Amino acid sequence: MEQRRPILDMTPEGEFRGPPPPSRLDRVMAVALRWALLVGGIALLLTLAALSVMALALLLPVLFGAALIAGAILWWRGRRPGPEGRSGVRIVIFRR
Numbered sequence: 001m002e003q004r005r006p007i008l009d010m011t012p013e014g015e016f017r018g019p020p021p022p023s024r025l026d027r028v029m030a031v032a033l034r035w036a037l038l039v040g041g042i043a044l045l046l047t048l049a050a051l052s053v054m055a056l057a058l059l060l061p062v063l064f065g066a067a068l069i070a071g072a073i074l075w076w077r078g079r080r081p082g083p084e085g086r087s088g089v090r091i092v093i094f095r096r
Contacts, residue, residue, distance in 0.1 A: 009017040022030075 011017060
């Protein structure tokens with residue numbers, strides 16, 4: 001691969017020339033680029049927020065359904081008679 005060598009632009013007096021000043025169009029495009037990046041970033045954040053709200057709206061009914069089923073199963077097991085014929089949940093408190 002061929003390497004490019006730097007080009008030194010010099011005046012006849014031996015001084016280096018600086019880059020040409022940016023044109024008005026370059027400045028306008030730079031400002032437009034900044035605004036476009038800002039608006040795009042805000043749009044991205046709002047899109048992520050909307051997706052998280054949609055995911056929450058889809059997952060909450062699943063969570064409530066699972067909690068309802070688990071609560072019903074625990075309630076049913078608590079009402080069934082145990083191996084010794086006693087019904088209900090037995091709570092034991094140990095005191096010293």
